[in-house]
Amino acid sequence: MTQHATLSRPADFRVYLGSTLFFIYILLSTPVVGILVLAGVILPFTVRYKIAGIWIDWLMRVLKLCCGxxxxxxGLENIPAAGGAIILSKHQSAWETIALRQFISPQTAVLKKSLLQIPFGGWALATLKPIAIDRQNQKEALRMLIDQGTARLQEGMFVLVFPEGTRVAPGSSGKFNAGGAMLAQKxxxxxxxxxxxxxxxxxxxSFLKYPGVIKVKIGAPIDTHGKKSKEINAEAELWILQAMQRIAEENARTGITERGTS
Known part of the structure; x- marks a missing residue:
């Protein structure tokens, strides 16, 4: 049984104002960086990736300034300096699809093919070696994940996979899909x-962004040699569940509380 939880804090004027200013920044900056990345299509991949990285750095600064x-x-010490690892991450919001690139890099992610059709941002993303899959064709999507994911790993990139498949509310857990674990096995x-x-x-x-400190915990690498995808998934899922519990306990001690109903 999963538990659904939400923050008990109300949304005050500062939350609305900060969220509005942050939205305006995204609205104005995304076309600019999109054009810059697209203009760099004739340049090496590292240049386009660097341009996108600068935008992410500024986005995180503006998020802190406007929304607190x-x-x-x-656990940053668990990230291999040479790259080449699969990140199986909890998926709760849009934040992790952007912010994780700040400290896990170079990175690519498994995402919906339709996202690449978004003007400017999606077009630029298409030049950054994403693994874009069609979820309606699961067999083909898995083949693309394994083939393209292996190629990216061999290039020294990190491959970000959200095994729950979609964003899951705080306090809840979704079933872990096998794709990321199968990529690791293969x-x-x-x-x-x-x-x-x-x-x-x-x-x-939600349009609103609340002030606070997001806690990220990164586990030690899981050796996948000789393991089946089910074993890999189970080991990663258990670690993530335990880490989420530690985060909840830490928040409780510091006064950040949740109210949940089972």
Whole structure:
């Protein structure tokens, strides 16, 4: 049984104002960076990636300035310096689809093919080596994930996978899909589990962003050699569940509380 939870804090004027200013910044900056990345299509991939990285850095600064929302990371020492690992991450909001690139890089992500059709932002994203899949064709999507994911890993990139498939509300857990674990099994590259509570401050399908500190916990690499995808998934899922519980306990001690109903 899952538990649905929301922050008990109300949305005051500052939350509305900050969220509005942040939205305006995204609205204005995305076409600019999109054009710059697209203009760099004739340049090496590292140049386009760097341009996108600068935009992300500024986005996180503006998020903190306007909304009072920042983050802290535990376990950075578990990220291989040489790259080449699969990140199995908790998925609660849009925050992790952007912010994780700040400290896990170079990175690509498994995403919906339709996202690449979004003007400017999606077009630019298409030049950054995404693994874009059609969820309606699961067999083909899995083949693309394994083939393109292995190629990206061999290039020294991190492959970000959200095994729950979609954003899940804080306090809830979704079934782990096998795609990321199968990529690990087939490629032999390690899996790094990642937990966070971004959904408590940047809720899914919500315009509002609440002040606070998002906690990110990164686990030690899981050796995937000789393991089946079910074993890999189970090990990563258990670590993430335990890490989410630790985050909840830490929040309770510091006064950030949730109310939940089972």
């Amino acid at each position: 929302l920042s983050h802290e990371v535990e 490629s032999g590259f390690p899996v790094i589990p990642l937990a966070h509570n971004a959904g408590e401050f940047w809720p899914r399908n």
